Amino acid sequence: VQLVESGGGLVHAGGSLRLSCAASNFYFDNYALAWFRQAPGKDREGISVIRSTDGSAAYADSVKGRFTVSIDRSTHTAFLRMDNLKTEDTGLYNCVILFFLGGGTPPLAPILSCHPAEFDYWGQGTQVAVAS
Numbered sequence: 506v507q508l509v510e511s512g513g514g515l516v517h518a519g520g521s522l523r524l525s526c527a528a529s530n531f532y533f534d535n536y537a538l539a540w541f542r543q544a545p546g547k548d549r550e551g552i553s554v555i556r557s558t559d560g561s562a563a564y565a566d567s568v569k570g571r572f573t574v575s576i577d578r579s580t581h582t583a584f585l586r587m588d589n590l591k592t593e594d595t596g597l598y599n600c601v602i603l604f605f606l607g608g609g610t611p612p613l614a615p616i617l618s619c620h621p622a623e624f625d626y627w628g629q630g631t632q633v634a635v636a637s
Contacts, residue, residue: 506531506626508600512585513631521588524631526600528581534558535605538576538583539616539624542633544596551617555583556610563613568594590635599630 512524526538539554553574555562562574573586583600601624605611621627 506602508602508626508628510598510600510628510631513598513633515634515636516590517636518590518592520590520635521586522590522633524585524587524598524633526583526585526628528583528600528602531581531602531604533604533606534578535608537603537605537613537616538581539601539603540574540583540585540598541601541621542594542596542598544593547596549599549621551619553585554613554616556613557581558610561610561613563617565617587633590633592635592637595633595635597630598633600628602626 507529509527516522536557537554539551541549541551543549552565552568553572555574555576557578560576571589575584
């Protein structure tokens, strides 16, 4: 499994960015792609997750109403649209993939609270810097 993030950069507060996470090298259709971020000196935080089968999503309170996640199922690519960025959004943004091997539609929100060690596959990350 390979995950490749892109789209990070430097913006001023109030600006927008769109991150991409392209997942490849797997053959299973029921999965979730989640975004985690880590600000300097802080713990990694799960901020958004989306389910491949129906596009349902969950968000951390810190980004709810400002960030929107979407998915292109044909390319296994998740997008994170980040609007009204704040300086506290600065950090390294990674995506992870979680396969629902048992099928069904497990709840998404708990994924954001998972310890990073619970995920087998991570991208290299893309850096986001928000200047005041």
